[in-house]
Amino acid sequence: MIHIKTLNKTKLTDNVNVKGCGECQTSCQSACKTSCTVGNQKCENK
C-alpha cells in the first residue's frame, strides 16, 4: 500500500466466539464517571 496505512491489525469482529467474558472494567469506574469512554478500556480476556 502506497496511499493507505492501517493502524490496527485486529478487527472488532475477529475471534468473537472467544470474546465477551464481561471481566473488563465498567467504564464509569475508571477516571471518567460521566462520559462512557469505552474505547480506552482494557480487555481482560487475554
Next chain:
Amino acid sequence: MIHSFKMNDMYGVIDTNSGLVHIVDEIIYDLLNEESYKSEKMLKNIYLKYGQDITDEAVSEINYLIENKMLYTEETVVGNKIKPAIKAMCLNMAHDCNLKCEYCFASQGDFKGEKSLMSFEVGKKAFDFLVKSSEKRVNLEVDFFGGEPLMNFDVIKQLVEYGRSLEKPYNKNFRFTITTNGVLLDDEKIDYINENMSNVVLSLDGRKSTNDRMRKTVNDKGSYDVIVKNFQNLIEKRGDKEYHARGTFTAYNLDFSEDIKHMRELGFKNISVEPVVAKPEEKYALLDEHVEQLKQEYEELAKFYVEARKDSNKEFNFFHFNIDLEGGPCVYKRSIGCGAGTEYVAVTPEGDYYPCHQFVGEKEFIIGNVDEGVTEVEVVNKFKDVSVNDKPTCNKCWAKYFCSGGCHANAYNFNKDFKIPYEVGCELQKKRVECSIMIKSKLEN
C-alpha cells in the same frame, strides 16, 4: 459506514464496523469524499488534480480494502453475549461534603436528602450482594465515593478488610478505588490509600481561578491551596500505582486546555478532565453554542499533547486521548453501554440501590436495597434495552463503538429519553476520538 477527517496535516479514515483505522493521503481522502471513487463524473476532477495513473493506483487500494472487509464493512450483529451481572459498585460512603462545589450533581454532597454516613453494616450487605450477583465474574470493582468519602474513613477501612476476606472463599478479586476532594488527606490516609486502592481519583479542576470558582469550602473560600499540596504529597508517595487528577470543565472555562497544562505543571502525569453534566438552565452548562470552541480546544490540546509525549520531561497521560486499537474492549462490551443498572449500581448510606451515581436522589430510579436486593425490575429494564444499536441516532453514528452510546444520565437530563443521547456530549466525544487517532498516528511516525 466510514468516517474520514483531517487534522494536523493528517487524513484519517475510520471503518466503523470493523473498527479499523486507516491513515491515508490526500488523494484517498478526496476519493472517499462522497464516494467519488465510484462516480465517473467525480473521478474526472480527481484525474485533473492528481493525474490518471496515481488516481487509478489509489482506487485499486480502496477496492482492495473493500474486498478484504476493511472498508465499508457490513455490520455484524453479535447479540448480547455478556449476561447482565452486577459486578461493580459505587459506594456513597458519605452523603455529606466538606466542599460545596457549585456544579455538584450530588447537591453539595447530600443528594437532596439528609446528611448521612454509610454504616459498616450497610456496606457489608452491599458486598455480600455484589459477590452473589456477580455470579462467575472474578473481578469486582468498588469505588468509595460520596459526597466526600474520607469523612467516613474508618468504615472504608473496615469494608476493605471485609472485602479482602471474601476473595478466597468466593474466588473474587476486589479492585478498590476512591474518589476524593483531598481536603482531609493526611499522611495516614495517604499511606492507607496508596497501599489499598488500585486507583485513586483526585478532584481538581486546574488553575487556581478555575478550581476556586466552582470548588469552594463551606466558608466560601477556594479549596486549591489546601488540596493541591495534599494531592502532590499523595502522588509523590504513590510510585507507579494508578491515579488520576480529575477535573470538570464548564462554560466558565472553555479554555480548559490551559487547566490541563497547569495540572501537568503541578506534577500530575495522569489527568482526566471532563465536560460538566448539568441541566441546560444552569449558567455553567455546556450548550450547543459552545461546541465549536470546545472542539477547537481539544484539537489544540491534542497538538500540544503530541509534542509533550515526545519529551520525557513534559510527558503526561490524558485519559480521554487514550485509545487502544489492538487490545481494547471487544465488540460485545462496546455494544452494551456503560452497564448502569445491569452491571453497575450505586449504593446510598441508607442502603438503596440506584442504577448509577448520577441518579442518586431521583427516587423513581431506586432499583432495590441491601436488604431485599434488586426489586424494581421495571426500572432495571429501562437500562437493559439501551445498547448502542438500540438507539436510532447511535446506530447510524460512526463513533458508536468508541463511546458505546454515551451517558444515560446525560441523555435523561437533556432529553428525558435514554435512547436519545446528549448531543453536545456526542460532538465532544467524536472530536476526542479524532484527536486520539491523530495523536496515535503522529507518535507512531
